Amino acid sequence: MTLDSITHTARRDHRCAFCGLTVQAGQQYVRAPVPGGGRLEKRAFHSKCYQGLARNIKNGGSA
Ligand SMILES: [Zn+2]
Numbered sequence: 001m002t003l004d005s006i007t008h009t010a011r012r013d014h015r016c017a018f019c020g021l022t023v024q025a026g027q028q029y030v031r032a033p034v035p036g037g038g039r040l041e042k043r044a045f046h047s048k049c050y051q052g053l054a055r056n057i058k059n060g061g062s063a
Helices: 047-058
Strands: 007-009 028-033 042-046
Touching (some): 028 047
């Protein structure tokens, strides 16, 4: 799974599941399951937030 394949342009506002701020319509955002989150429910993330989150998980980081 590449980041490109899960990056979308928001057609309406979403709430980033990482930082809690709004992903505004027209912005690029990532739609993906929460890494390490057990659930398969997909959430919206800012691209930068998702990259940071994925990196943390990969490092075995428990914030
Ligand atoms: Zn965010």
